[in-house]
Amino acid sequence: MTPVLETRRLAKTYDTGGTQVLAVRGIDLTISRGEFVAIVGPSGCGKSTLLNLMAGLDRVTAGEVWLGGRRIDQLSETALARMRRQKVGFVFQFFNLMPTLSAIENVELPLLLVGRHRKEARDAASRLLDDLGLEDKYDAAPSQLSGGEQQRVALARALANTPDILLGDEPTGNLDSASSREVLALLRAARDRGQTLLLVTHDTRVAAAADRVVTLRDGLVNDDTELQAARPVTLPLDAGGPV
Amino acid sequence: MRSLFLALLADESRHGYEIKQALEQEFGDQLPALNAGQIYSTLARLERDGLVVGQSIEGDNRRKRVYELTEAGRAALTGWIETPVPGTRLKDEFFMKLVILASAGLAEPKALIAGQRREYLQSLRDLDAMVSADGSRPAAELLAEGAILHLKADLEWLDLIEQRLPMQREPA
Ligand SMILES: Nc1ncnc2c1ncn2[C@@H]1O[C@H](COP(=O)(O)OP(=O)(O)OP(=O)(O)O)[C@@H](O)[C@H]1O
Ligand SMILES: [Mg+2]
Numbered sequence: 001m002t003p004v005l006e007t008r009r010l011a012k013t014y015d016t017g018g019t020q021v022l023a024v025r026g027i028d029l030t031i032s033r034g035e036f037v038a039i040v041g042p043s044g045c046g047k048s049t050l051l052n053l054m055a056g057l058d059r060v061t062a063g064e065v066w067l068g069g070r071r072i073d074q075l076s077e078t079a080l081a082r083m084r085r086q087k088v089g090f091v092f093q094f095f096n097l098m099p100t101l102s103a104i105e106n107v108e109l110p111l112l113l114v115g116r117h118r119k120e121a122r123d124a125a126s127r128l129l130d131d132l133g134l135e136d137k138y139d140a141a142p143s144q145l146s147g148g149e150q151q152r153v154a155l156a157r158a159l160a161n162t163p164d165i166l167l168g169d170e171p172t173g174n175l176d177s178a179s180s181r182e183v184l185a186l187l188r189a190a191r192d193r194g195q196t197l198l199l200v201t202h203d204t205r206v207a208a209a210a211d212r213v214v215t216l217r218d219g220l221v222n223d224d225t226e227l228q229a230a231r232p233v234t235l236p237l238d239a240g241g242p243v
Numbered sequence: 244m245r246s247l248f249l250a251l252l253a254d255e256s257r258h259g260y261e262i263k264q265a266l267e268q269e270f271g272d273q274l275p276a277l278n279a280g281q282i283y284s285t286l287a288r289l290e291r292d293g294l295v296v297g298q299s300i301e302g303d304n305r306r307k308r309v310y311e312l313t314e315a316g317r318a319a320l321t322g323w324i325e326t327p328v329p330g331t332r333l334k335d336e337f338f339m340k341l342v343i344l345a346s347a348g349l350a351e352p353k354a355l356i357a358g359q360r361r362e363y364l365q366s367l368r369d370l371d372a373m374v375s376a377d378g379s380r381p382a383a384e385l386l387a388e389g390a391i392l393h394l395k396a397d398l399e400w401l402d403l404i405e406q407r408l409p410m411q412r413e414p415a
Contacts, residue, residue, distance in 0.1 A: 042406075185375065188375075204363075204395050204398045204399075205367060205371060208367035209371060222357075225364075227364060228365060230368050230369045231369045232369075233273055233369050233387065234274065234275045235273050
């Protein structure tokens, strides 16, 4: 089956006033339908750059990006924008909601942008918000919501167009541990419904929820490992103190 | 486990099966099935050391041995209650393994670290699934949350080791 997303020898060099930064140095990655993949690695190893290249938010220096069997790294800005609206959902660390729109309007927006009718968009948006436990927050402005709630609205917005892939850059990076767990539970639920997910994360608890963990170092893939289904846990008998 | 038994005997005398039930009530399914042998041998050792005293009584259909704390047992329990458990964890099996295997040239440090990282991630996944599932006991869940936090620290530590440890064998 055609992979959802594929990179071939992908590279990105930033030119910063004479010095060159080799942010991504040749990455081959294939994401299959239904996979939940986490990208981890130390700060500066190229995770965000890789994600931005895959989403067409940044231009490649070399190599190719294929989304759903179509090469996208050479598309025009207009074509890229259309492709993203239809096929890709995003969640970021800082939620990036439109501050002047209410929660439900934020979720409707991507539906209206691809030409869905107003009524249809409103129904779909309320269903999504209900699913994420935000049934009483339709009309709240982002500034009236907690970080965890804002991220759930952002997640609803990202899932609105049933994207081929959901991309996230540190989706729990700005949340406390309780909100992180809520968002993680929702991401897991999306995966269980068949949503393909690719998340960049520093949070090892989020990484451990993925089925596959890709570790980057200095712009290259250092490790690519599949995790097994969770094994049953038993406590040691001497958990309560020295024997 | 011995101090745990002393604590369970602090307020009332109990027989082995009641101790087993008390433990299972706190930790539920996450506790491995306790076998009677382990319970009775622990009680026997406590009795031998003079911390508990047992008395055989006739039950409904069989004899059981009921244990209570001795003075020495109560003192040991008080000591345990009053002494915090050590805070430093300078024993780490993986680190010892890495240092010894690397200096002997028996294994590639990078591969050892990668393998260990996978094991930690998988353990984190296992524990996370346990606490996310319904029906686990509060005590077991809290213990798992603690283990998750330690695993997060262990994973961070692996990154640090990978960056800092000079892992090439010193040229002779
Ligand atoms: N727009 C840019 N211009 C110049 N250099 C950049 C730019 N964006 C990223 N870099 C550099 O590229 C490298 C990779 O950056 P990137 O943001 O992809 O790292 P990261 O893995 O996402 O790090 P973090 O975990 O801190 O978010 C870094 O050295 C960074 O300084
Ligand atoms: Mg980043």
